[in-house]
Structure formats: C-alpha cells, structure tokens
Amino acid sequence: MRxxxxxANPGTRSFSHAMAAGAQEVLAAQGCDVVVHDLYAERFNPVQAHGESENxxxxxxxxxxxCRELAQADLILVFHPNWWGQPPAILKGWIDRVFRLGTAYDYPPGVGYDGVPEGRLRAACALVFNTSNTPAAREAEVFGDPLEALWKRCVFGLCGVSxxxxxxxxxxxDSSAEQRSxxxxxxxxLVETACREPGIQR
Incomplete structure (x- = not known):
C-alpha cells in the first residue's frame, strides 16, 4: 500500500507532528510505502502563479x-491545526495547486466546468487529524465544524475518496500528558485499521 x-503545522514540536510520527511508525510496521511531506519544512509555495490558471x-x-504522489496514493493522511475554522494557508494552497484538474478530478466528455466533476483519486481512504483549542461543544454549537464539510465533501468527496x-x-x-497519550x-x-481495511468506514 502506498x-x-x-x-501542515509550523511548530515542529506540535501535537500535529507527534500524531504524524505515530502514524509513520504504524505505517512502517504494517509494511506500507510512506511518502512524508512537512509543507513548512520543505517551504512548499502555496501561491498559484498566473501561468497555472488552467491548473x-x-x-x-x-x-x-x-501531484504524482497524490495520484498514486492508496491512503492519504493529513495533519493540521484548526485556524479560524480552516487549514493553515500553506495547506489550502497545497490543495489549490495539487488537487488539480486531470490529477484529482475530471469532467466527463461533453461536460463543461459548470457541470459535475468526477473524482480521479485512487485512494480508498483518507484520514484527517486536526488540533484545536476550542472545546468541542462550542465548536459544534457556534461554528458548526466547517472542517468536517471541507475535507469530507468539498475536497476528498469531490475527488472520489468516499x-x-x-x-x-x-x-x-491545557491537555494533560495522559490525555495526549x-x-x-x-x-x-485508526491508521492501523485503515492499513488493514482501507475501504471500511469508521
């Protein structure tokens, strides 16, 4: 499995990085091929240039x-903090530039850009792990958890990952060591389950 x-977290000692490290250990133990990108560490440019207007x-x-690695992935894992109900700008730019036409989605023959696209990604499963300092009850009641719709419907759902x-x-x-553990x-x-049964909803 690829x-x-x-x-996508600028703090190298962040809980996002701790979760990613744990996920990498599980993936390696399960014999998965793992490609890792720390967008801040590699200085990924999130700004789409004018010449990429066709994307x-x-x-x-x-x-x-x-784009090649996204298209080849059987399992996609994303780790980022919740900033203003959104991913950090570097991750949004990664989506803009990498989840592109011809890579992540396409339009059926005869269907224009105002039509319904078809997902192209081969991944059977995507795992998204967020961190926040907003209590869960307030997140749901006041903000409606916009990241849920973004990742499940607007990004992965549209691109064929159900x-x-x-x-x-x-x-x-203010979390304790026990809570973080x-x-x-x-x-x-969750990562282990996705490795063994990538098509099963959890």
Missing part, C-alpha cells in the same frame, strides 16, 4: 512531485 502523509500543470517541480475519517483533538493547550493511541489505531 501512503501519502502531509503535515493542469506547473513549472514548479515540487508541485509536479506532489471513506474519509476525521478527528479533532483538543483543547490541546489517549489521543495518540486513537490515531495509531
């Missing part, structure tokens, strides 16, 4: 590499 792991190719070799598992952990700022155990368990 897995693509994306980290089918890029002069940036790193973008082309990411099995999307997402977890939000927090508040992280339980969260990490859940992450590892």
């Amino acid at each position: 897995s693509l792991l994306i980290i 089918t190719s890029s002069a940036d070799p790193l973008v082309e590499q990411h 099995n999307v598992v997402r977890r939000m952990y927090g508040p992280v700022s 339980r969260w990490l155990a859940e992450v590892r368990g």
Whole structure:
C-alpha cells in the first residue's frame, strides 16, 4: 500500500507532528510505502502563479512531485491545526495547486466546468487529524465544524475518496500528558485499521 502523509503545522514540536510520527511508525510496521511531506519544512509555495490558471500543470517541480504522489496514493493522511475554522494557508494552497484538474478530478466528455466533476483519486481512504483549542461543544454549537464539510465533501468527496475519517483533538493547550497519550493511541489505531481495511468506514 502506498501512503501519502502531509503535515501542515509550523511548530515542529506540535501535537500535529507527534500524531504524524505515530502514524509513520504504524505505517512502517504494517509494511506500507510512506511518502512524508512537512509543507513548512520543505517551504512548499502555496501561491498559484498566473501561468497555472488552467491548473493542469506547473513549472514548479515540487508541485509536479506532489501531484504524482497524490495520484498514486492508496491512503492519504493529513495533519493540521484548526485556524479560524480552516487549514493553515500553506495547506489550502497545497490543495489549490495539487488537487488539480486531470490529477484529482475530471469532467466527463461533453461536460463543461459548470457541470459535475468526477473524482480521479485512487485512494480508498483518507484520514484527517486536526488540533484545536476550542472545546468541542462550542465548536459544534457556534461554528458548526466547517472542517468536517471541507475535507469530507468539498475536497476528498469531490475527488472520489468516499471513506474519509476525521478527528479533532483538543483543547490541546491545557491537555494533560495522559490525555495526549489517549489521543495518540486513537490515531495509531485508526491508521492501523485503515492499513488493514482501507475501504471500511469508521
């Protein structure tokens, strides 16, 4: 199984990185091929240039590499904090440039851009792990958890990945070591399940 792991958190000692490290251990133990990209560490450029207006190719070799790896992935894992109900800008730019026409989705013959696209991704499952300092009850009541719709419907659902598992952990700022340990155990368990049964909804 080929897995693509994306980290988008500028803090190298963040809980996002801790979760990603645990996921990598599980993937390696399960014999998965793992490609890891820390978007901040590799200075991924999130700004789509004017020349990429058709969004089918890029002069940036790193973008082309990411597109190839996304298209080849059987399992996709994303780790990022919840900022203003959204991913960090670097991750949004990664979506803009990498989930592109001809790579992540296409239009059926005779269907224009105002029609319904078809997903092209081969991945059987995507796992998205978020961190937040907003209590879960307030997140749901006041904000409606916009990341749920973004990842499950607007990104992965549109691009053909129907099995999307997402977890939000927090508040992280005042969490105990015991609480973080339980969260990490859940992450590892979800990754292990996805490796063994990638098409099963959890």
